[in-house]
Amino acid sequence: MRALRIVDALELAAAYAGAEYAVVMDGDALPLRVGRPASDLEAYLPARSYALITAWNPASIPHSDAANESANAALVARLDAAGIARQPAQGYSSDGQWREPGWLLFDVGEMGLDLLAREFGQAGVLAWSHGQPVRLRMQLSRPERADELSCVDWALD
Template sequence: MSAPSQIPPDVLESYRAAEYAVFGAEEFVLRVDRSSTALAALQRQAGVRESVFLTACNPESVPLDEATNAARQAELARLLEERGLRVLPAEGRSATRDWVEPSFLVLGLGLAEAAELGRRFRQNAILHAAEDGVPRLILLR
């Protein structure tokens, strides 16, 4: 049996209610546990079986200043580039849009490696989608 999450219930609910926008050739929005035909098609087109939505901003949902978040995102981008992965710009945003975080959709990044990166940047959670194109909330703490 896994240990209970350290993430406050209201924060978890905000993640489940959030929109996760992807800015590729065409913009589309992901939602937790809802099938995305756009994501499934993008994964097929890219020849990958999974993808991950993640950010380096605001560790443990504690707001940081814009410059610090930008530096963290740049470091995450560098690490993803080193792995030779296809990365699309994205943003996570609250349902009310009063919380917006620059993010990435990473095509072909496996769950274990994505979780490791998320933990490295002290993230509470990431989204992972398999071939079915359904983003699932993966808790990291």
């Protein structure tokens, strides 16, 4: 388990919530946005619940491509060992300065998702139930003014 040292949890959550996400399916990218329903994706990939996780840049610190690929391989091995179905996904900034590949997971419980996020040093993951808006789940304690981000859950509350 990796320790996260975040200077400003609210600022980090706002950046993650404002990022763009997509699930790659049959050559198409189905967009995801925090706070919005994922109706198109849910129609193609029905499940009770969804989560998006990456192993790239643990603790929100940039790592080399080689280190990130190694972390991703470890995450894939962990998902395979647990029998967790997945679909390629990615997160990226609208200005194109940041991009991270990841995985859309199906029907992973909140506790299992939190364990995976912490094991791979991820400060935030996406998680939502079918028919509900996409939510950001931060692996941090709720900071002051957290109400400013209505689609964010704080796992350490």
